[in-house]
Amino acid sequence: MKPTRWAGRAAGRRAVVGWAAGGALACLAGVGAFLGIAYRSGLPTVPTPKASDFPVELVSRGAALATIGDCIVCHTADGGAAYAGGRALATPFGTLYSTNITPDRETGIGGWSKEAFKRAMRDGVSRDGRHLYPALPYDHYRRVHDGDLDAIYAFLMTRPATSAPAKANELIFPLGFRPLLAGWKLLFLHQEEFTPRPDHDAVWNRGAYLAEGLGHCSGCHSPRNLAGAEETGGSAYSGGMAEGWVAPALNGAGPAAIPWTADSLFTYLRTGVEGRHGAAAGPMGPVVHGLSRAPESDVRAIATYIASLSADRTAPETPAPPDRTAEAAKANPAAAALFAGACAGCHEGGAPMMTQGRPGLSTVTALQLDRPDNAIRAILQGIHPPTGPAGPTMPPFAASLTDAQVADLAAYLRTRFSDRPAWTSLEAASATVRKEESQP
Numbered sequence: 001m002k003p004t005r006w007a008g009r010a011a012g013r014r015a016v017v018g019w020a021a022g023g024a025l026a027c028l029a030g031v032g033a034f035l036g037i038a039y040r041s042g043l044p045t046v047p048t049p050k051a052s053d054f055p056v057e058l059v060s061r062g063a064a065l066a067t068i069g070d071c072i073v074c075h076t077a078d079g080g081a082a083y084a085g086g087r088a089l090a091t092p093f094g095t096l097y098s099t100n101i102t103p104d105r106e107t108g109i110g111g112w113s114k115e116a117f118k119r120a121m122r123d124g125v126s127r128d129g130r131h132l133y134p135a136l137p138y139d140h141y142r143r144v145h146d147g148d149l150d151a152i153y154a155f156l157m158t159r160p161a162t163s164a165p166a167k168a169n170e171l172i173f174p175l176g177f178r179p180l181l182a183g184w185k186l187l188f189l190h191q192e193e194f195t196p197r198p199d200h201d202a203v204w205n206r207g208a209y210l211a212e213g214l215g216h217c218s219g220c221h222s223p224r225n226l227a228g229a230e231e232t233g234g235s236a237y238s239g240g241m242a243e244g245w246v247a248p249a250l251n252g253a254g255p256a257a258i259p260w261t262a263d264s265l266f267t268y269l270r271t272g273v274e275g276r277h278g279a280a281a282g283p284m285g286p287v288v289h290g291l292s293r294a295p296e297s298d299v300r301a302i303a304t305y306i307a308s309l310s311a312d313r314t315a316p317e318t319p320a321p322p323d324r325t326a327e328a329a330k331a332n333p334a335a336a337a338l339f340a341g342a343c344a345g346c347h348e349g350g351a352p353m354m355t356q357g358r359p360g361l362s363t364v365t366a367l368q369l370d371r372p373d374n375a376i377r378a379i380l381q382g383i384h385p386p387t388g389p390a391g392p393t394m395p396p397f398a399a400s401l402t403d404a405q406v407a408d409l410a411a412y413l414r415t416r417f418s419d420r421p422a423w424t425s426l427e428a429a430s431a432t433v434r435k436e437e438s439q440p
């Protein structure tokens with residue numbers, strides 16, 4: 001059993017699969033089929049539009065929007081052509097492959113009309129009428145305005161056409177039977193197009209529109225119910241799991257030792273590192289990679305909106321948790337020595353990293369979370385700069401540390417830098433991560 005509903009190992013670069021518990025879907029089978037709602041008709045193919053059919057301005061707007069929507073992250077296989085699909089999304093229910101969304105007529109969406117494209121993005125129905133899995137986050141994309149979907153369509157239709165047939169999914173029975181998805185949609189697909197809130201300004205509304213729609217931030221940062229649908233209302237943004245990583249709460253219950261502000265969020269979302277909160281590792285890396293290329297004003301807007309979710313926490317900055325170096329070393333002398341040898345060169349006071357204005361580990365969120373997963377994953381897998389070679393880098397320690405040593409280090413850092421309860425079962429958690437990594 002994987003640690004979470006969402007846990008999974010994507011081959012190579014990671015992607016998120018936000019759909020659903022198998023059993024629950026199976027129960028929905030009856031609902032969907034019985035009501036006869038499962039059938040959606042196919043839409044006719046159209047001649048592939050020519051690049052010159054689209055104004056340049058529309059295409060470049062579509063490019064920016066696609067960046068915020070992370071389309072390339074899921075739709076590009078390791079070493080494969082951009083947008084040609086074939087990326088494996090591992091789920092506890094089997095493996096799902098993304099599809100080719102380049103304008104190739106035979107294997108991509110070259111024959112798709114704008115209407116067929118919008119139906120896929122909003123209702124999760126392919127051109128031929130098949131239901132699509134909500135791994136394509138259409139529960140969010142359906143909030144996107146018509147004009148923006150037109151722009152994304154124009155952008156995709158002007159990419160190079162690549163022939164890449166879809167790979168067959170390997171899902172456990174009976175999830176390969178797509179009509180089941182009609183039941184899921186009946187229960188959970190009720191989101192409407194975004195409407196601005198008059199009690200907020202234009203920047204906030206722009207941020208809310210992008211975060212709730214294309215950015216699908218709550219797709220990872222909210223908990224999900226048993227059928228894999230996001231919890232809304234008071235539970236929205238109260239934290240979720242993504243591929244074995246904790247996606248921390250972004251509402252007032254957030255674990256960040258120092259409350260986020262719109263400015264610190266902007267820095268984090270734009271560069272992948274913010275001195276007092278840490279790095280954007282794991283599945284947050286590709287999100288930042290996209291945002292680092294998106295229009296700056298859009299990233300500022302998203303930061304403004306996300307900051308407002310925890311506005312009740314912005315009181316004077318809470319002091320950083322105390323640094324209990326001596327206490328932690330006494331409790332765990334072996335780990336203290338290990339830290340001094342392997343980690344202090346970057347993470348101890350006076351290390352070059354500090355001189356770049358980074359205060360080290362004392363306030364990073366990974367050490368404040370209820371679960372140790374992110375700290376363990378960072379130690380084993382290292383941190384890869386999401387925005388290019390100049391970004392923050394930490395080497396992976398999987399080859400040089402045993403599970404017992406990783407566990408010791410995590411326990412040491414928790415005692416030293418957090419007031420929260422000690423983590424348990426650390427060695428097993430380290431072994432689990434390692435096992436996932438070693439699968440081919």
Ligand code: HEC
Pocket residue numbers: 015016017065066069070071072073074075089096097098099100101108109117120121125126127131132133134135136137152214
């Ligand atoms: C989290 C991963 C993920 C992201 C992000 C994502 N997709 Fe997908 N998409 C998928 C998967 C997986 C499928 C195949 C679903 C299936 O087979 O039911 C898919 C299918 C599609 C399809 C239907 C293709 C067909 O042949 O039926 C279209 C169109 C599409 N995506 C467009 C987009 C666009 C545009 C974006 C960005 C705005 C995007 N996707 C972002 C995972 C993703």
Ligand code: HEC
Pocket residue numbers: 015016211215216217218219220221242245246247248250254255256265268269277278279280281282283284287302306365366374
């Ligand atoms: C694919 C899943 C996924 C998506 C989509 C996603 N996040 Fe994250 N996010 C994560 C994970 C996992 C982490 C933890 C990263 C770490 O520990 O290094 C994270 C961390 C963060 C943090 C740091 C939290 C803290 O207290 O340290 C912020 C802020 C954040 N995300 C904002 C966003 C915003 C804004 C969006 C939408 C534009 C977004 N995320 C979309 C998975 C995701």
Ligand code: HEC
Pocket residue numbers: 273274275277278279280281339342343344345346347358360361364365366367374375378379383392393394395397409413
């Ligand atoms: C070559 C420099 C380097 C070394 C050596 C190094 N780290 Fe890091 N570490 C980083 C950078 C860069 C970051 C991300 C920036 C930040 O958090 O300020 C980071 C972040 C972390 C984080 C927070 C992860 C997150 O998601 O925010 C933890 C935990 C951590 N390191 C533990 C360790 C431990 C334990 C060791 C020794 C086994 C170690 N590091 C060795 C550079 C290093």
